[in-house]
Amino acid sequence: MRKVCACMSKQRYLLILLLLLLSGLKAQTHLKTEFLGVVSEAKPIWLNRTQVETRQNLGGNFSFDLNSRWDAADHLLGDFPQQKWLTALAEFTYQQPQLLKVCASYRNTLFGSPNSLGLYPNWNSLFEYQRQMEHQSTLLIEDDLPRLDAEAYAIHRNLRVKPIEYIYDFGTDQFIATPLPEQGLDNVYSGISAAYEVLPYLSLGAFTDIKRANFDTDDFYSLNSAGAQADLNYKLSRILRISGSVRWTNRYNENLPPQATNLAQSSIRLQHNLLSNLNGYLSFTNNSCSDARLDTLYLISNLFRAHLQYTFSYDPAQDSYLLAGVKLSTQNDADAYFAEAKSVLLPRWYASAGVRITPDAYNRYSGQLSWNFDPFSDVFFTYRLDDNKNGSPRLHYLGVGSNIYF
Amino acid sequence: MKIILILLLTALLLSVVAIGCKKTTYVEYNIDRNSCNGCGECIRVCPNDAISFDAHHKAVIDQTRCTKCGKCVLACPNSAIY
Numbered sequence: 001m002r003k004v005c006a007c008m009s010k011q012r013y014l015l016i017l018l019l020l021l022l023s024g025l026k027a028q029t030h031l032k033t034e035f036l037g038v039v040s041e042a043k044p045i046w047l048n049r050t051q052v053e054t055r056q057n058l059g060g061n062f063s064f065d066l067n068s069r070w071d072a073a074d075h076l077l078g079d080f081p082q083q084k085w086l087t088a089l090a091e092f093t094y095q096q097p098q099l100l101k102v103c104a105s106y107r108n109t110l111f112g113s114p115n116s117l118g119l120y121p122n123w124n125s126l127f128e129y130q131r132q133m134e135h136q137s138t139l140l141i142e143d144d145l146p147r148l149d150a151e152a153y154a155i156h157r158n159l160r161v162k163p164i165e166y167i168y169d170f171g172t173d174q175f176i177a178t179p180l181p182e183q184g185l186d187n188v189y190s191g192i193s194a195a196y197e198v199l200p201y202l203s204l205g206a207f208t209d210i211k212r213a214n215f216d217t218d219d220f221y222s223l224n225s226a227g228a229q230a231d232l233n234y235k236l237s238r239i240l241r242i243s244g245s246v247r248w249t250n251r252y253n254e255n256l257p258p259q260a261t262n263l264a265q266s267s268i269r270l271q272h273n274l275l276s277n278l279n280g281y282l283s284f285t286n287n288s289c290s291d292a293r294l295d296t297l298y299l300i301s302n303l304f305r306a307h308l309q310y311t312f313s314y315d316p317a318q319d320s321y322l323l324a325g326v327k328l329s330t331q332n333d334a335d336a337y338f339a340e341a342k343s344v345l346l347p348r349w350y351a352s353a354g355v356r357i358t359p360d361a362y363n364r365y366s367g368q369l370s371w372n373f374d375p376f377s378d379v380f381f382t383y384r385l386d387d388n389k390n391g392s393p394r395l396h397y398l399g400v401g402s403n404i405y406f
Numbered sequence: 407m408k409i410i411l412i413l414l415l416t417a418l419l420l421s422v423v424a425i426g427c428k429k430t431t432y433v434e435y436n437i438d439r440n441s442c443n444g445c446g447e448c449i450r451v452c453p454n455d456a457i458s459f460d461a462h463h464k465a466v467i468d469q470t471r472c473t474k475c476g477k478c479v480l481a482c483p484n485s486a487i488y
Contacts, residue, residue, distance in 0.1 A: 069445075069446070087446055088465065104462075109449075117454070118453075118455050131455070136458070139461075140461075153460075155461060158454060187454075211468070221468075221470045223468075223469075237440050256469060257432050259432055260469075269440075284439065285488075287434065289434075298432065299430065300432065300433075300434045301488055303438060305441070327488070329487045329488035331433075332435060332479065332488055333476070333479075334435075334479045334487065334488045336485040350435065351435070356485075358485075362480070391416075
């Protein structure tokens with residue numbers, strides 16, 4: 001099965017590259033590829049990561065975007081979720097300035113993992129599924145009018161799976177894994193929203209979203225939601241901008257606990273340009289919920305986030321910087337601290353280093369040396385250490401790669 | 407007028423935060439859309455097919471399917487999930 005999946009992935013990837021070439025030489029394209037060796041206590045793993053992004057103006061008001069990402073490892077290691085992974089997005093956009101924008105896209109994702117998952121329903125342990133691929137079609141219509149911000153969307157997602165049913169065998173007193181024919185699990189999402197700018201810095205709006213899942217006859221995974229929103233975006237001074245929003249969502253699904261019927265999301269963000277080359281922001285987001293009677297508001301999670309970046313003036317390309325940030329979300333154990341530095345060493349040569357600390361999960365240290373062979377394209381040597389704290393082995397990533405823009 | 411409106415909205419935000427301090431056992435992960443770059447790493451690691459791309463190609467969590475395993479939080483390269 002693994003060989004078949006890998007073969008399909010390669011064929012589709014080659015097809016995408018062919019389409020890319022056929023789409024014309026005037027496309028703006030970014031190609032990034034990395035070849036990495038991942039060393040741990042177990043057998044080393046070889047990993048290739050390739051990413052293609054291209055944008056083509058088709059004339060008139062039409063444009064075409066293609067984004068593709070391919071990861072392939074020679075074998076599974078630890079928590080690597082997929083041995084092969086390919087996701088490709090093709091999107092056509094029509095834009096009529098001062099009127100509307102229409103985007104139609106198709107995304108194909110190939111899953112290359114032998115692992116079975118207890119997907120649906122997750123309380124039924126007698127079925128497992130091997131994800132094969134997913135088709136996602138999306139239509140988005142947005143207006144481009146001065147004070148009205150409205151949009152409508154529809155998404156169809158079809159996940160192709162190979163189910164495995166565990167049937168109890170009375171003779172052997174064991175559950176026997178029985179493969180079933182491939183099937184598709186469908187999700188349909190649709191929604192509309194509209195917001196009107198009542199003042200130059202304040203807009204008020206409403207929205208509704210509907211999700212249906214056809215594999216679930218009792219609407220266990222279907223969700224209806226509707227709500228209202230207020231957004232503020234105000235420039236307090238030449239260097240300080242404040243933005244914020246309050247969003248209230250009423251949602252109905254029998255799988256959600258009653259106290260989560262109403263969701264209140266509020267956020268506030270301060271963006272500051274302290275000096276011409278020093279800028280940063282502070283943001284705070286709160287998620288709270290309540291039941292249908294709105295008796296009590298319960299805290300779900302808070303998110304505090306701060307970023308500060310200093311760009312060194314000695315680099316004419318403005319690509320040398322020092323960045324530090326923090327993300328605090330203690331309710332969901334999702335705190336993270338990170339810092340990154342990049343500097344030009346010699347003409348065309350850059351070095352960068354980074355650290356990311358997530359308490360109780362892992363510390364990540366990375367370094368990279370790159371050489372720009374033209375103003376935008378480079379080749380690089382890269383190293384990364386994932387120092388896992390949860391019993392997983394340390395992983396050393398060492399490799400070479402390139403970024404090419406043409 | 408502008409200042410009053412700003413203060414009102416800020417007060418509303420802060421009051422929601424203040425009132426919402428009562429703890430709940432209900433866990434819900436959300437995605438900071440300003441930080442999500444649409445790379446899909448969270449979709450890749452989710453064992454319940456609970457994360458998908460929305461119409462703007464940003465990740466969104468389906469709360470009806472999420473089993474709160476937290477794998478997406480660790481996988482996100484931009485620390486966008488909280």
